[in-house]
Amino acid sequence: MRKKIIIVEDNQDVQEAFKLLIETKTNDYSVINTYDNCEDALSNLKTDLPEIVLMDIDLPGMNGIEGTRQIRQTLPKTDILIISVHENSQYVFDALCAGATGYITKNSNHTQLLKALDEVSAGGAPMSTHIAKLVVKSFRRESESPLTGRETDVLNLLAEGKSYMDIADQISVSKDTVKFHIKNIYLKLQVSNKIEAVTKAKSEGFI
Amino acid sequence: MRKKIIIVEDNQDVQEAFKLLIETKTNDYSVINTYDNCEDALSNLKTDLPEIVLMDIDLPGMNGIEGTRQIRQTLPKTDILIISVHENSQYVFDALCAGATGYITKNSNHTQLLKALDEVSAGGAPMSTHIAKLVVKSFRRESESPLTGRETDVLNLLAEGKSYMDIADQISVSKDTVKFHIKNIYLKLQVSNKIEAVTKAKSEGFI
DNA sequence: TGTTGTACTACCCATAAGGGTAGTTTTAAT
């Protein structure tokens, strides 16, 4: 049984090219419908019941990221493979957060596209070289912290929801010392309470 | 010019197998040294100057994740490819956060390993099928929230570092009402302070 | 019609948190 694919892509040529490619070069997939916007794709979703969606991002009306979100709400088990020109990190992250299974760039060649489909079928998450790098990079935290080692320790405990007293016990100093460190942390991060400090430190990668 | 590789792996057989594989099956790489622990690898790092490090995680002494962190501090441009038996998400994320370029599992076959090396060389981030899925999944947030609309509003403001009073003004209710909502939030999330509530809600995707 | 869930208000109380100020001791660098 061939896996059912729908394509959401507003460029007719690209749409045709994908369809032709999939229909002629493999026996594992079948393009059952193509759409040039998310709205149409969504309204036929329950009759199409695709197993894989090839989704563009730049679309008239609803964009592909919002489309991805909505398709996943209706068909949570359907894999959505984004095929986009954007290599911009925000697009990539938004798409993945919206529930995309993989993200490959439009300049991928035919072999890579078909390989991506196979990877999706195998339960994988195909990503173009550059995209995978972006994603992995997002796990890294560099940027040197303005906080001293002690302050970082204190902030980490604060981030766990510990009280001043808890922290004092844990690092074996007095409560006033903890307070002292926290005051300095607030100064350095330009904040005035625990939540802001933790949020800022996390976003800057200090903790 | 062949790319210089070092292998950090405590199992002699595996170490030998990798080395043999790389030396016989490709002309693009050369294993210039093998180590069975991070400490030795680190002390020779500046003379080895490897372009790629194949790194195990379970090692005597310093583990591969800490090793990755330290190697990246000395040689930020060196790619570190983790080869591990662990498919546990924490290990994967820790490794990527520590600066690993890719993460493949030990049950990968020879072809996959060599392909991973090529991907690293091409600036990519090779990951085993299952690993890539884990990583992509980490971008998703699902699970419907147990919080009511009002509680979610309050929690969002709390997450911005606002005080009870600030929140009360913002949503035009009394301070006691805010307090009331927060008490219910704590109950539902099973926490007892702002930081824990915000942290938990964020991790569960409620806010 | 009664029940349930959500939103809301109010008051009490103890402790935590935040801000100011004033110092001492360690440690590492010049």
Next chain:
DNA sequence: ATTAAAACTACCCTTATGGGTAGTACAACA
């Protein structure tokens, strides 16, 4: 040896927080 940064302690004071208890109002639902 001197200096500066980091780590630490202590006390003052005000406000914020969290926990308990006790209600009212309103809408949806059975």
